Amino acid sequence: MLKKLALACAGLLLLVLSVPVASCSSNSGTIKIGSVMDLTGALADMGGLISDGVKLAVTQINAAGGINGHQVELFTEDGATDATISFTAFKKLAEVDGCKVIIGPMTSGAVKACADYALQNKILLISPSATSTDIANQAYRQFVFRTAATDNLQGQAMAKLITDGGYKKVAILVVNNAYGTGLASVISAQLAGKATIVANLTYDQNKLDYLTELQTIKTAAPDCVVHVGYGDDADVVYKQALQLGLTTAQWIASEGVYADKTISVAEAAQFMASSLIGTRPTAPEGSTANATFTTAFKAAYTSAPGSYSDTAYDAINLAMNAMKVAGTTDTTKIAAEVLKEAKAYPGASGAITLASNGDRVSGDYEVWKVVKSGSTYAYARVKVISLS
Numbered sequence: 001m002l003k004k005l006a007l008a009c010a011g012l013l014l015l016v017l018s019v020p021v022a023s024c025s026s027n028s029g030t031i032k033i034g035s036v037m038d039l040t041g042a043l044a045d046m047g048g049l050i051s052d053g054v055k056l057a058v059t060q061i062n063a064a065g066g067i068n069g070h071q072v073e074l075f076t077e078d079g080a081t082d083a084t085i086s087f088t089a090f091k092k093l094a095e096v097d098g099c100k101v102i103i104g105p106m107t108s109g110a111v112k113a114c115a116d117y118a119l120q121n122k123i124l125l126i127s128p129s130a131t132s133t134d135i136a137n138q139a140y141r142q143f144v145f146r147t148a149a150t151d152n153l154q155g156q157a158m159a160k161l162i163t164d165g166g167y168k169k170v171a172i173l174v175v176n177n178a179y180g181t182g183l184a185s186v187i188s189a190q191l192a193g194k195a196t197i198v199a200n201l202t203y204d205q206n207k208l209d210y211l212t213e214l215q216t217i218k219t220a221a222p223d224c225v226v227h228v229g230y231g232d233d234a235d236v237v238y239k240q241a242l243q244l245g246l247t248t249a250q251w252i253a254s255e256g257v258y259a260d261k262t263i264s265v266a267e268a269a270q271f272m273a274s275s276l277i278g279t280r281p282t283a284p285e286g287s288t289a290n291a292t293f294t295t296a297f298k299a300a301y302t303s304a305p306g307s308y309s310d311t312a313y314d315a316i317n318l319a320m321n322a323m324k325v326a327g328t329t330d331t332t333k334i335a336a337e338v339l340k341e342a343k344a345y346p347g348a349s350g351a352i353t354l355a356s357n358g359d360r361v362s363g364d365y366e367v368w369k370v371v372k373s374g375s376t377y378a379y380a381r382v383k384v385i386s387l388s
Contacts, residue, residue: 031071033074033316034074034099035074035103036076036114037079039080045260052309053128053305053308079107083113090102094117094123101334103312106127107178109179111135115138125145126316126319127146128148128312130148132150142335148360152186154279154363157367158187158226159186161277162224163191167223169224170196171200172200173213173225174229175229175230180229184228188200198220201216208233231259231261231262234256238265238272241275247275250277251277255279257278263379273370277369279365280307282366285364287348293305293313318342321345322340325341342354
């Protein structure tokens, strides 16, 4: 089945490489690729689907004959939505399994924890979902790339929803990490002179009781609330916001809360349907490459891809194509070639162009809402915002 899919997806598959592979091979002659995905913890729902994007790419590569006749061997470790655990997993992949190319970690904090090690040991790290602006111009970027657009772009998309909606009093509530504070900073800057920030709050995602923060927001009387968090904490935030009657303001959320688990909690889903819209990265509307990827993904896993499944798929394909063109398995040369290859690279997530620091220069964002159908809730697309 997958072999037929591989032929159908020829436009997205890697070409068979004609380069030596000894330095990245095991004794059996396989090409070793690592993956650090959050399969447990707050991002478990998202992490499983992102991991499936990586696995699909590897399956297709191997079905097409592998790399110069060598099969790709994928090693996956759980980052557990924790920077320290992700670093331990990253080191294990490098030192025990011998992986020199690793897709992930997923979160910005985890990437920051692994980045210096990647540079020192010449491990090519490509994250499909770390978006913090803090990563942008660091010395380690020679070996650290991102196929997801940064929070600078998503922050612009969220701020655009605020200004287009005519909101003037904005409260910001974000998880206290690089992801949350990074987006808060971008949104605040985008709103300067256009709206007043009446509250700017961070919270501990593990506390799971946010009545104090929500009461502060209620007292500030905003007409719009920006929320950046994850599924586990979002369940509680939205249930408690409903209890406090924080339903008159327009809530705008980030992609971290976009999970089936969030809308499986009745009170959280009810609040989201009545008061919240959100943004998440998406492929451009009408993308043939994304349609082909989505068809293959559904056939392989009987579910639709999630946020960043496509950027994970693109990350491994881009890295392997760079290896082919570079004509070597030397990661210094592969990393340099990634930047050359990523000039309107035809990815499943859209055309990928990376700046000199390894960051994507453009992105498309779906505006989504939650709708009720009978006794169940589902996510629905409102529109797409394109930014560069």
